[in-house]
Amino acid sequence: MSKPTLQKVAVYTLGALTGVALSLSVQTIAADKKDDALPVQSIRTMAEVYGQIKANYYQDKSDAELFEGAMKGMVADLDPHSEYMDKKGYADLKENTSGEFGGLGMEIGSEDGFVKVIAPIEDTPAERAGVKSGDFIAKINNESTRGMTVSQAVKKMRGKPGTDITLTLSRKNVDKPIVVKLTRAVIKVKSVRHHLLQPGYGYIRISQFQERTVAALNEAAQALTKQNKAPLKGLIVDLRDDPGGLLNGAVGVSAAFLPEGVPVVSTKGRDGKVGMVLKATPGDYKLSAGRDPLDGLPAEIKTVPLAVLINAGSASASEIVAGALQDHKRAVVVGTQSFGKGSVQTVLPLSNGSAVKLTTSLYYTPSDRSIQAQGIVPDVEVKDKDRLDESREADLVGHIGNPTGGEEVNSSISADDYKPDTSKSESKNKKLTDEERSSRRVPNPAKDDQLRKALELVKSPDQYQKSLGLAAKNPKWKKIKEDEKSGKEEKGK
Template sequence: MFKTRIILTAVILLALVGVLLANMVQRMAHLHQSDAEYLRLFKEVVAITKQSYVEQVDDKKLMTGAINGMLAALDPHSSYMPATSYDEMKVHMAGAFGGLGIQLGTKDGNLMVEAPIEDTPAFRAGILAGDHIWSIDGKPTKGVPINDCVSRMRGTPGTSVTLGILREGSKEPLSFKLVRAIIKTKSVKAKLLEPGYAYLGISEFQERTGEDFERALKTLAADNGGPLKGLVLDLRYNPGGLLDQAIRVTNSFVGEGLNDGLIVSTKGRSAGSEREMTANIGDKQPHYPIVVLINGASASASEIVAGALQDHKRAVIMGTQSFGKGSVQSVITLRNGDGLKLTTARYYTPSGRSIQAKGITPDITVEFAKKPAQPEKKKMPEIREQDLDGHMQQVGAPKDAPAASEPSAAPMDPKEQELLGKDNQLARALDLLKGVNLLKAGLK
């Protein structure tokens, strides 16, 4: 009787396992069948389009459009980059290329010089902001995409290119024959606002940003004749860039202790996407107070820096809510040389908060105040990550933090006084640094 029960139980268990396995196989078959159905549907739509569309269809245009549509359905930051765009992105992030040193823009369909970059062939030749570049090596620029014009001006250092220029006030077109050189774009700007108080702005995190940032801090201390009393780190309008460079910048200020150096962590679905990036143990900047300026255009890597300094209570964050791009994009080189930018993970600040579609909340909110030269027009609302179609939702519970530390006062250079008069956020940041130092001095 007992053996019969054991045998019956075993038979029932085997039957249950068989049913479960059958269900799993059925589900897998259904998934494969579903994939196959969609692929057949796609091929059917392509065939109908190629046969019946009103004009002859370009196969490449059709396929790249399908790829772009597929990626756009995921989120606003995943994208397909043809080889030319991919190469341009790599050159941009490298921060160095063979060219002339001209910041370009368009006006009424004309290729215009926004500004020559200092100490470049264009700057030394006398190219001016507002010049209209009407030809490159004798070929007109009218109606030519700006990226194509950029490609024609860039090239091997030592080779020449001739620009035809129309300049306001000049009766005849001007011609400039320029020799290409290595152009290094600067993502870091640094200056002393007053003795002891420094300004350091980062426009984007490029390949040399961390190195330039560390060099700038040493130069500021040398110019000051000793350690700084306070620093304004300006990340306004910084759209992000390379994660490793954001970590290197943050490393200068956090991580004095072995267990105190988490800067950012990432979590995704694939193996290897979960990582923790920490600061190095070693020399750090003196513990002077820092104010980090952010606004609605501060995104991605700049939010990583602001969030880490805020969580470590190493800086006061001032300005307005940041953009809220809390996702990581991996750039993958495809077989044909094109690039695929794909969102592979979310990143989290040291306290474990995701800022996706939320942003960094300033410790002190200060709106930028600009006196209008004309009757004030209706202000357009700022666009942030949460406003983009298809943005990923926030994951994780947010935690906000404040902070600050040391500074003093001194006479101000007239140019810096004018700068501070135009930038109320920067002026407030400097006042806060001085106030912290005055308070600390009074408490001693």
């Protein structure tokens, strides 16, 4: 896809599992090759199924209901991220990309037929009620969610701000179901926040990639420099539990730290053909004409020692940023292996006001690594012993495999790995107080092993330099490169 086309239609989409933060494409479907002959027998069989339902089903179903169900099933069977959206679903998706919407404030996905919380969003009804990453939503207002799609669950949890809803949660290592009552609210997501950890060393947290994320990153960097009263000596970018969002945001955030013009991410579609290559240039991350959102960025941000924090909740846009900075040896990546969502979803509006979200290609890092079902391997692995549960792309039924032969990574944490104290599980289910929520948002290296290690690295030039690119020596990374090499040699014979 050419650069002008990319700028004309909106960029591709990211977003982990739920597609909560997606860019929107206004393009129409165009055939690149002659249509194959119609599958007459399959169409005949489908017509027979339709006829049997109309004639014998115990309820009279309208034609619109039957055909919408058929379209949903056809798309949903492709992979976990493709989806047919009715008019309301499409409207909800467009609300989410603006960073303001009504609901409870959590990222959800589907795992083995159950609705699962990927991450509660900061300062929302879900977080205030104590909903945690890894919780399964067993019931919504006493209705079982078993077999419920993500879209159906989202519709049931949304409603008029100020109205109440009751969720029944199942949590690992907690014997009894957890029942929480939440009040719906207009969710205003602030995707970037910052903090000066100590003189000279800053921290920037990105919770989602939205329309204003690149500009907000710039503002945070300027604020940190002003607060420090001198150029920063080191910086930590926290992408943990960031489920993704707009591709433009990922390219722009990467561009803030990389030399202008270097590649950030590429895509490959059918038959491994390269679709587009996005670089650290304003034309590849600006959403509209006008001022570059990175204008006025402090100069030292391009060269200051940089650490990036990731974990199993870091997906798509987060993985693109971490992968680009890692490949260019611009940052040391610290934490645990990321989620592994390396597929591109494009939202294609349909003539009746609905839309279809289709996986159209896969993402690749600048060194031609596929993120899909593997994720980003950290340069320095530091586990989080408080994280009791996690899920990854490779856990999803019907997921797309890694095309370069990379080792797929499933959930790794179990009750046997870390034996938490469950005797006080009841106390963990209480709602968070304002003081507790506030303290959780203030980064504290003394209580955060991953953050502490990242700070140590950016403060120690020798350790920092030795850690840059360490992931390339990881056996999982090495396996990818060996598979790629043997594949090319075999092809050349």
